[in-house]
Amino acid sequence: MSISAFGIDLGTYNIKIYNGFNETITSQKNIIAIQKIMNKKNLFAYGDHAFEMYEKAPQNITVSFPVINGVIADINHMQILLRNFINDAMNNNIRSADYYISVPTDITGVEKRAFYDLVKESNVKARNIYIVEKAIADGVGLDVDVVNSQGILVVNIGYETTEISILSMGGIVLSRLIKVGGKKFDESIRNIIRKEYNLLVGIKTAEKVKIALPKLEENKEDAIVYGRDIVTGLPVERSIPVNLIEKAMSENFETIIDSVRVILERTPPELGADIYRKGIFLTGGSAGIGDLHELIAKSTGLKVNFSVNGEESVAYGLSQIIKTESLRSVVSTMQDVEY
Numbered sequence: 001m002s003i004s005a006f007g008i009d010l011g012t013y014n015i016k017i018y019n020g021f022n023e024t025i026t027s028q029k030n031i032i033a034i035q036k037i038m039n040k041k042n043l044f045a046y047g048d049h050a051f052e053m054y055e056k057a058p059q060n061i062t063v064s065f066p067v068i069n070g071v072i073a074d075i076n077h078m079q080i081l082l083r084n085f086i087n088d089a090m091n092n093n094i095r096s097a098d099y100y101i102s103v104p105t106d107i108t109g110v111e112k113r114a115f116y117d118l119v120k121e122s123n124v125k126a127r128n129i130y131i132v133e134k135a136i137a138d139g140v141g142l143d144v145d146v147v148n149s150q151g152i153l154v155v156n157i158g159y160e161t162t163e164i165s166i167l168s169m170g171g172i173v174l175s176r177l178i179k180v181g182g183k184k185f186d187e188s189i190r191n192i193i194r195k196e197y198n199l200l201v202g203i204k205t206a207e208k209v210k211i212a213l214p215k216l217e218e219n220k221e222d223a224i225v226y227g228r229d230i231v232t233g234l235p236v237e238r239s240i241p242v243n244l245i246e247k248a249m250s251e252n253f254e255t256i257i258d259s260v261r262v263i264l265e266r267t268p269p270e271l272g273a274d275i276y277r278k279g280i281f282l283t284g285g286s287a288g289i290g291d292l293h294e295l296i297a298k299s300t301g302l303k304v305n306f307s308v309n310g311e312e313s314v315a316y317g318l319s320q321i322i323k324t325e326s327l328r329s330v331v332s333t334m335q336d337v338e339y
């Protein structure tokens with residue numbers, strides 16, 4: 001059933017778009033490359049193509065992420081990106097559509113309004129613009145009955161943020177957005193390699209090592225990395241033991257686990273029964289990192305359901321909200337947002 005609507009999860013790393021016209025979810029890097037020629041600035045590349053240039057671009061090309069820590073930091077570039085992504089989704093023929101955009105809960109009203117303004121001002125022929133709290137879309141995307149349950153704990157670990165939320169009866173009871181996620185994991189890996197091996201590796205290399213970690217652990221292999229030796233200044237190859245990578249990650253894991261515990265301590269006791277019965281829902285692109293799900297389970301005594309396709313759970317939830325009449329109560333308009 002084709003619906004003229006889009007669901008958008010505007011991440012700091014990936015923008016995930018549900019296209020109701022052809023019922024697909026696509027993900028692109030939420031990044032833009034701007035070229036400066038004389039005094040003019042031109043769009044050089046966007047999305048995955050721009051990401052290929054990240055850390056490699058010449059001086060006259062600036063590659064940047066317009067969403068920082070979960071909020072829109074650069075509205076002009078974000079508008080250009082959104083318009084191009086929607087234009088591609090509609091094969092260069094933008095038709096009018098409803099937009100459902102997910103927003104973090106623990107941000108200011110002004111920051112929330114920016115998500116609405118973004119869609120309104122990107123020339124994408126938006127008919128109606130609806131706001132959906134990210135954690136609610138996540139819950140729906142993970143097949144939880146968010147409208148009738150009393151007590152659901154969702155932890156979404158993304159790139160720059162981790163959002164920890166308690167949902168009940170289709171609304172949010174508590175939510176905290178902390179600045180830890182995949183980016184911090186990558187930085188910790190870079191830092192420990194620099195400290196222990198005097199070796200400078202790129203961000204993408206660190207990310208590759210992080211993603212390969214479970215496989216390396218399973219095969220009991222070291223991580224092979226290429227980088228620049230800080231002392232000699234020359235490019236080199238080194239093998240890095242897996243336990244060093246695990247050590248780099250542990251501090252970040254502690255921050256996440258502490259925040260989950262703080263939220264649990266503040267949760268009204270009446271909601272505890274459902275949380276205990278259902279366990280914690282761990283999602284987001286970084287949900288599968290190392291043995292974090294086991295550490296959370298150990299430290300909270302709760303079972304942890306973790307999503308293998310966590311990157312898309314918000315966008316998938318938005319698609320369900322768009323298609324299902326009985327989920328309409330979780331949607332709000334800009335008038336409902338207090339600020």
Ligand SMILES: Nc1ncnc2c1ncn2[C@@H]1O[C@H](COP(=O)(O)OP(=O)(O)OP(=O)(O)O)[C@@H](O)[C@H]1O
Pocket residue numbers: 010011012013014015069070157158159160161162181182183207210211284285286287288289290310311
């Ligand atoms: N298999 C994997 N193991 C560990 N991390 C992964 C894996 N696959 C992707 N990631 C990480 O997931 C992160 C991206 O996740 P996601 O798309 O949920 O973030 P985002 O929504 O853009 O960010 P945010 O929610 O913080 O705004 C990246 O840091 C990426 O390295």
Ligand SMILES: [Mg+2]
Pocket residue numbers: 010011012156158159284
């Ligand atoms: Mg996200």
